[in-house]
Amino acid sequence: MDITPPGTKPLGSRRKVCVVIASRANYARIKTALAAIRNHPDLELQVVAGASLVLERFGGAVDVVEADGFKPDAVIRFIIEGENPVTMAKSTGLGLLELPSIFELLQPDIVVTVADRFETIATVIAASYMNIPVAHTQGGEVSGSIDESVRHAITKLAHLHFPATDLSARRILAMGEDPAYVFNVGCPSIDLVAQVDPLTPHDALTPLTAAGAGAPIDPDKPFVLMMQHPVTTEYGQSLDQINETLDAVAALGMQALVFWPNVDAGSEHIAKGIRTFREKGRAHGFHFFRNLPPHEFARLMAHCSVMVGNSSSALREGAFLGTPAVTVGTRQQNRERGANVLEVPNETATIYEAMRRQIAHGRYDRNDIFGDGTAGQKIAQILSLAAPPVQKALAYTAEDLLEADLRGAEFPTASA
Amino acid sequence: MDITPPGTKPLGSRRKVCVVIASRANYARIKTALAAIRNHPDLELQVVAGASLVLERFGGAVDVVEADGFKPDAVIRFIIEGENPVTMAKSTGLGLLELPSIFELLQPDIVVTVADRFETIATVIAASYMNIPVAHTQGGEVSGSIDESVRHAITKLAHLHFPATDLSARRILAMGEDPAYVFNVGCPSIDLVAQVDPLTPHDALTPLTAAGAGAPIDPDKPFVLMMQHPVTTEYGQSLDQINETLDAVAALGMQALVFWPNVDAGSEHIAKGIRTFREKGRAHGFHFFRNLPPHEFARLMAHCSVMVGNSSSALREGAFLGTPAVTVGTRQQNRERGANVLEVPNETATIYEAMRRQIAHGRYDRNDIFGDGTAGQKIAQILSLAAPPVQKALAYTAEDLLEADLRGAEFPTASA
């Protein structure tokens, strides 16, 4: 493979690659790439830790990152409290006030940003206005929530694309990105899962009994794994939505490991639902976590009887691990998935029935749709070679554009 | 024409349409739409004025807006001084801290944003995180500078698209936007030009003799019209670039009407070039403006012997008016244009030669590529009817995506 585009050359013998990590989810999806970048002879790794990753309220996930040997070169705090649509927009703004100072200091040759959240778009805007090329992972996927729009906007600003699936890569190309800079490498989160020794269920659960809060964990009993985030485009409905799921899980009567939500508009409503559920004394057999290292979380996915909620992990790592999963509501709608996922609306009875079916089915076969465990290595290798121009240009040909109107029904004009 | 999409209905009997105007250029390109929205029985106009529009240093263009009867509902100031890549990114951030508060206050049903600058992306991010649909004008065009990336990112966040040309509309469709919400209405700046009485050259120039600074204007002599902005992706070269153009114009020996640049990374370098040129006493016959009302600017374009610089006006309004134009450098590269534009590199001799050729050629025929003068009316009408869903989704079919790889040479994979 010759990934160096014609007419360009590598940016330098040792490129500074600055990876911005903003949440525990980000970290799990970039960790193996961090290691590969750090170990690559032609690359120098810079880590910027920010947003919920550095907040104790979200489990102080940055400690896990440091413990893995990735000491941040800079820590930035830009989450404005409130977790509603206004503060999400404003936190993006605060990120955009902070990140340029950091980039000015660190002088990276390329910036790497992950997925589709407000920290991600703040990163890509900051870097691209500063004429620093940006590499983006997880572009081209489809989902619900504002993440859907933001993800594709990031693609249009980014210079180098690391989609995680074949279909995602094709969507990025369809959007007009230059094929020379679009690489289907798979998702680094799959690398992580592929490397983890799943242990036995007993051994996977045992170390967790000392962590988290709530009912004691019995490592010898089956369990439900639950992680539900707010859907920002349905702001105001999050409390009802979490209640439907909590009721369904409670009805199962099985022990449940429940994670607190991401920072997003509506998170406080989710948290309120969980707190009320506990305070009403309904959380028998429920154990609560703010954060776990990715490898411990992977073990839970490898052994749970069913995973429920709306985390994309159920679709990504779940495909590789064959985790029986019930995905609730619209947050993952249209995202690629394997056979392991049942998607249901936010209704207790339907969620309950779907969980019962998945528990009865048991584990699914491995599916490599999100990668085969080599994403991190590929990302580092491409970062050491590719030299995308800062000035982007749409890759459409005249022919592409003549065809464009064939896709819709009739081409709308206001004079029609 | 049935522009109401299936399954949706108008948002209310009198929709609040909030237009964010951030520069004199914005204003000229949305003015006729403002008037049409204000006059539409089903719409209520809200105006937010911000960025350089409200700064006296940039000619206090907001006074022109108010004088036209569009009193701002809110004025916001978010430009951080410095005009370099860092402050452009940070100003975007500051805009994102200000705009959500304004939208929370004004509670618009839809937000309208213009073109491709940092104020524009701040507007579309603020509104879309707040679940307010956004209409965007001038999407789908191509150009150089960071504006190119930003424009397409805005398209991926916006819900309703008002491109100005057929080709732009096709690019928006190719990027996966829903054909039901893409309308080639033409550019409102053409409406303005179409409405303006160009007067005689003498009568067009006479009222300007009292404005601006520098050498006196002789309304009976031919003149060059010059407007050159920095190219952000070539930050650091702006001083050289303006000097090449100033030298070429000075060599012509014709009287010149010169405009100060936009607020952008590099503007201060352009301004320094102009100041130095004046202070060296080389500005014989040069007259300088910070701002003019759009109709007065249109008259200048209708009568100049040649227009030089890198303003997109030369391509847009210039096509309709048949203005002989010399476009310098990369800022407009790849943008659609008619026969009236010669594009040349930043070199005095080449610029000079091209200006001589255009002066010799004289005026060109009218070209409707950027619209026929009805854009404002069409925009208001569509805003009163269209109801795009807040949750966006890519409009690609499976077939589109299978074709995606046919566009590039070979589909790159890291395993190849």
Added chain:
Amino acid sequence: MDITPPGTKPLGSRRKVCVVIASRANYARIKTALAAIRNHPDLELQVVAGASLVLERFGGAVDVVEADGFKPDAVIRFIIEGENPVTMAKSTGLGLLELPSIFELLQPDIVVTVADRFETIATVIAASYMNIPVAHTQGGEVSGSIDESVRHAITKLAHLHFPATDLSARRILAMGEDPAYVFNVGCPSIDLVAQVDPLTPHDALTPLTAAGAGAPIDPDKPFVLMMQHPVTTEYGQSLDQINETLDAVAALGMQALVFWPNVDAGSEHIAKGIRTFREKGRAHGFHFFRNLPPHEFARLMAHCSVMVGNSSSALREGAFLGTPAVTVGTRQQNRERGANVLEVPNETATIYEAMRRQIAHGRYDRNDIFGDGTAGQKIAQILSLAAPPVQKALAYTAEDLLEADLRGAEFPTASA
């Protein structure tokens, strides 16, 4: 009393008084003034709610404010997550970006700000740069923490002073403020306490059994009231400090009503201490609250066996109510207090002993040092009459300054 200063006249027949409330503590200390301003014929009340007052994580105290009939004219969110010295400073900055927009919108004739926190200094800076006179309550008091410096800096920026004690008024005068604008009105928090029917212990506790979290409350048993905030100037020690107090309270074996801390650098450490205490199963008989309406809190102070921690309530309302109190650490050091307070260091054994002594002593006599229950009325009346000039000037005479050096030992000069 003629409080209109010579040479000035009232600002208008109906002055707009804008009160900025930023926390539950703020609210309790201004509530009766809000009511008096609202009811005053010459005043128009504007309420701005911000900071922790509007966060659900801090008990959504704004709902209490609204339920009392004070609907905010504006809600602003400017707390940056992190609760460390860096985010406190930055949150001040974010407040300073938000407040001017609000003041520009509301156009108040005078702004009222409470006490000594980062929201308070943001308010007084914003208003005074905008040439809006500022009235300040609780100036002139002394304490530990950064609040000490910030409080006096606010005094030097404020135009009208409402200290709560005679000694505080004297300190404000000593700092050079104009005697014409310094009024010892007492603290509105005392008004509130004076108005509250304390009920019986049983009736005061009963409605609380449904609120909060933790062990059930037995309304017929005595209880400890605990409220401990971080000391910002001892950042890093908060976790140890809360543990000392928790251990002392646990040793008492009495039921305890515990409040979560304010938003401040170190709050997260306090919260962590409390969470860990609970998760270790040590919180027998402990009940936890995020927020209570001021009148319910006053009842708790009227009936608790002892109040422990470092809240200034123990000193202020406690004096009036005769609450036996143990004040821990440096946070209240040097603040005026009555006989009801024992001040001890952060050591379990000492705290424990002091609580035992206070429980044995029982309730103290009422002390009016912080006011007699008429502060709110006085504040409203003065706000309707006083017209301080925007341009401040130190009130020192030449004689004052000649005496200045007599205070210290020898006047230091670098040449000595």
Added chain:
Amino acid sequence: MDITPPGTKPLGSRRKVCVVIASRANYARIKTALAAIRNHPDLELQVVAGASLVLERFGGAVDVVEADGFKPDAVIRFIIEGENPVTMAKSTGLGLLELPSIFELLQPDIVVTVADRFETIATVIAASYMNIPVAHTQGGEVSGSIDESVRHAITKLAHLHFPATDLSARRILAMGEDPAYVFNVGCPSIDLVAQVDPLTPHDALTPLTAAGAGAPIDPDKPFVLMMQHPVTTEYGQSLDQINETLDAVAALGMQALVFWPNVDAGSEHIAKGIRTFREKGRAHGFHFFRNLPPHEFARLMAHCSVMVGNSSSALREGAFLGTPAVTVGTRQQNRERGANVLEVPNETATIYEAMRRQIAHGRYDRNDIFGDGTAGQKIAQILSLAAPPVQKALAYTAEDLLEADLRGAEFPTASA
């Protein structure tokens, strides 16, 4: 002299002293201290350059700082365009978002901040919330404008005081600061003036003929030196005020060297007045500067026939140099001054008359009221030894406070 307070010890063998410089005026008033800190064996100098110092629009004064060998460790940009009361408050806020990140990075042992502007209060708030002691120069002076309030607020937040006059030191003490940390060192701007070879008038003016803009300078003719800033508390009157002064100077018929104003609310109005004056062709004999190195400015003060405007230089350096000065309006009211200053209202005729009187009088005798030229050395020495506690406390005795009410007429109470 034993300036180490009892019970404390020096902070370390080599203290990091971080000086924040935010304008050309700041620089002139701290330059000799910078040199002395840099040369002191126990100190390590850190320089943060920000605000107008780093803007090309204000003459790129940072280049002068670098040329003097003080390369900034960090450059921050936090001036929001607009120059009105709203943007001054907001710029303070933006400074407070930027400075904590810088202090976190540089980890200074002590921060030094100069004078009384919005950058100064942003600096002292940022540092003091972060528990970093702050040294403040020029405290205790009195003047008009918002600077008056801000200066004293800064004193209440600062830990170590370097007033420039005896009277200023006494005011700081009167405000309750600890005498152990108040040092009348004089003003470093006087050091600078004392070091400068004033040259002959001809030799002082000659190098300036190539700088600035406007009419050519004749180095053999007498000249007026003019520098007028806006008065923020009289925002809206700046244009009228500058016009009065420009008219008076024009009436003199003498060549005039005029400086553009500081960044402040109203600066744009001053600039507009100057621009209009030029564009009307009235600026015969007027030469305009954006910035000069301090030593060149000192030479102008040493040789001008009269200095006019409202710069505090006329009072400070002017006293030492004996510059005949006319100070206009309220900006310097109440500030200490020598015999060289005539203070007049903003009226052309009165300004003109006063300038005539001063020109007739000629130069005054040297007055050491603002120092004898050793301030920088003293500041560095004290910074190397003093160890003020982070926790401040008012230094008043009970006796001081009992006397407090003797100052005003009658002690006001709301019950009177």
